[in-house]
Amino acid sequence: MTVLFNFIDPFSGAGLFGLLIGLMFFVLLAAAAYVAFRALAKSVKFAMRFGIAALILFIAVAGGLALWYFGAAGSPGKERIRTEKPAKTRTK
Numbered sequence: 001m002t003v004l005f006n007f008i009d010p011f012s013g014a015g016l017f018g019l020l021i022g023l024m025f026f027v028l029l030a031a032a033a034y035v036a037f038r039a040l041a042k043s044v045k046f047a048m049r050f051g052i053a054a055l056i057l058f059i060a061v062a063g064g065l066a067l068w069y070f071g072a073a074g075s076p077g078k079e080r081i082r083t084e085k086p087a088k089t090r091t092k
Contacts, residue, residue, distance in 0.1 A: 018071015022064035029060030 033056035040049045 018068045021071055022066075022068035025067055026060045026064035029056055029063070033057050033060070 033053040036056060037049050037053040040052065044052075
C-alpha cells in the first residue's frame with residue numbers, strides 16, 4: 001500500500017498548489033453564480049436563472065479541475081525525449 005502512495009501523491013508540492021488554485025477558482029465562480037442567481041430574481045424566470053447559475057458552476061468545476069490537473073503536472077520542460085534522426089532516403 002505504501003508503494004502505491006509513493007507513485008500517486010496528489011498532495012505533494014505542485015499538486016497541492018494546483019489544488020488550492022483550483023479550489024479558489026471554484027469558490028469565486030460559485031459565489032458569482034449565487035450573486036447572479038439572486039440578482040436576476042425579479043427580472044428573469046426561475047428556469048433561466050437556474051440555467052445561468054448551472055452554466056457558471058459548470059465552468060467553475062471544469063476550470064478548477066483543469067487548474068488542479070495542470071498544476072499537479074509540474075513543468076513540462078524538464079523531461080526531454082530523444083529521437084533518432086530519420087534515415088536518409090535520397091542518394092546523390
